[in-house]
Amino acid sequence: xxxxxxxxxxxxxxxxxxxxxxxxxxxxxxxxxxxxxxxxxxxxxxxxxxxxxxxxxxxxxxxxxxxxxxxxxxxxxxxxxxxxxxxxxxxxxxxxxxxxxxxxxxxxxxxxxxxxxxxxxxxxxxxxxxxxxxxxxxxxxxxxxxxxxxxxxxxxxxxxxxxxxxxxxxxxxxxxxxxxx
Numbered sequence: 218x219x220x221x222x223x224x225x226x227x228x229x230x231x232x233x234x235x236x237x238x239x240x241x242x243x244x245x246x247x248x249x250x251x252x253x254x255x256x257x258x259x260x261x262x263x264x265x266x267x268x269x270x271x272x273x274x275x276x277x278x279x280x281x282x283x284x285x286x287x288x289x290x291x292x293x294x295x296x297x298x299x300x301x302x303x304x305x306x307x308x309x310x311x312x313x314x315x316x317x318x319x320x321x322x323x324x325x326x327x328x329x330x331x332x333x334x335x336x337x338x339x340x341x342x343x344x345x346x347x348x349x350x351x352x353x354x355x356x357x358x359x360x361x362x363x364x365x366x367x368x369x370x371x372x373x374x375x376x377x378x379x380x381x382x383x384x385x386x387x388x389x390x391x392x393x394x395x396x397x398x
Contacts, residue, residue: 225286229276240269243287246358247294253353254298256342264301268294284367291360291368299346340390348383355380 227235247268252261272293279289341349350369354360355376365380366373 225279225281228286229279231276236273239286239290243290244269246287247290250291250353250358251294251298253341253357254295254350255301256338260301261298264297265294268297271297285364288364288367291354291364292370295350295354295368299350302346336394337391340387340394343390344383344386348379348386351376351380352383352387356384 224232224235224238228239244265248261248265251264251268252258255261255264268290272290275293279286284292341352344352351365354365354368355362360368362373362376362380365376369376371379
């Protein structure tokens with residue numbers, strides 16, 4: 218059980234300490250997802266800010282019997298990021314190290330690795346949103362299939378299908394990119 222579930226009741230009741238602890242425990246995870254969906258640090262920071270405001274305002278609608286608090290927050294973050302992309306019609310992004318885990322960057326990283334990360338980020342942005350979300354949550358964030366289904370509010374089979382198609386699209390785009398060099 219994620220730590221966030223331990224203070225879900227306090228969060229729902231509006232307890233400031235519980236909300237602060239929730240933010241501290243989940244903000245890095247949500248930031249990575251939003252960042253990878255948008256491809257922009259600035260946009261991810263803005264969206265994350267809005268996500269926590271929305272979560273706090275909607276805290277009484279959280280139903281622990283349906284999903285964990287962290288899953289509920291993922292759903293809000295993913296939906297908010299997708300809505301942002303739809304509003305802005307922005308699918309660009311050119312950031313290195315897309316598939317790197319963790320919060321710090323390796324200063325000694327080679328130019329080739331940085332270029333590869335930029336290419337992957339660019340190609341990922343070309344994958345349609347509904348497939349891209351599944352690829353980001355499963356392959357990059359390593360979220361379980363059932364949690365992804367809850368986050369996206371779709372059936373487990375839909376997640377697996379979208380993930381398979383998204384991976385194939387990304388692979389095809391990558392192969393086309395490599396063959397054109």
